[in-house]
Amino acid sequence: MSLKILVTGTSRGIGSAILAALDRAGATVVGHGTASGIAADLADPAAPRDLWARAIDALGGDIDVLVNNAGVFEAAAIDLDHDDWVAGWERTMRINLTASAELCRLAVRHWQARGRGGRIVNIASRAAYRGDSPAHWHYAASKAGMVAMTKSIARAYSGEGILAFAICPGFTMTGMAEEYLASRGGDKLLADIPLGRVATPDEIAAIARFCALDAPESMTGAVLDANGASYVR
Incomplete structure (x- = not known):
């Protein structure tokens, strides 16, 4: 029986590639943010619970794996008007961390109710450990929070078969990264x-x-780096 998987942020880049990789592996996958998937604006506090409910319905009442990939990378310079800076911080936290946390909670509760574990894969960032630019405090903080959340879930629920993994990419050649590389001087980066x-x-x-389908249970709580050795922990 194929695993049933929800992947967020699948309209392009990493999310689209994850969706395709899991589909090729034979999983039954629902994407969020694609024309054929489920639309949801994760800046809306009501969106995560609605997304989860619609994904459960689309997958026949069950989800085995949650992949939190959706995120934004939006600058908020320190010299912005104070209210604008705070609004940027809160938007990034809402989309990158709080929405992911809500979906993780819904997944854990779902697996506890059915009496069978599942897997969470959170796409964080190298910025969780190394930090980011002066205009991206909020992005780095949101990804550090995602790593800490992943570890907490792994520690709390592994005895129930609920496993959690985090992946910390460095720069990845998505549209978002291409724009940033160009703006910051690609050769220097x-x-x-x-x-x-x-x-x-x-x-x-x-x-x-690998984390969603094949990683051994003893790996739960692991954080996997993929940054070309630009930050070695």
Whole structure:
């Protein structure tokens, strides 16, 4: 029986690659944010619960794996008007962390009710450990929160068969990364990556597929880096 999986943020880049990788592996996958998937604006506080309910319905009443990939990377310079800076912080936290937390909670409660475990794969970022630009405090903080949340879930619920993994990509060649590389001077950024290039969405998708389908149970709580050795912990 194929696993039933919800992946958020599948309209492009890493999310689209994860959706394709899991589909090729034979899973039954529902995406969020694609024309054929479920539309939901995760900036809306009501959206995560509605997304979960519609995904459950689309997957016949059950979900085995949740992949939280949806996120935004929006600048909020320190010299912005104070209210605008706070609004940017709260929007990023709502989409990147709070919505993911709500979906994780709904998944854990679902698996507890059915009496059978499941898996969570959270796409965080190198920024969780290394930090980010002066205009992206909120992004780095949201991804650090995602890593801490993943570890907390793993520690709390592994005895119930509920496993949690986090992936921390560095720069990945998505549309979002392409814009940022161009704005920050691509050659300078690439010089900071010993591998000499940024990751591809397919590389991150391969790690996500492994965590979702094949990672041994004892790996729960693991954080996997994929940054070309630009930040080695």
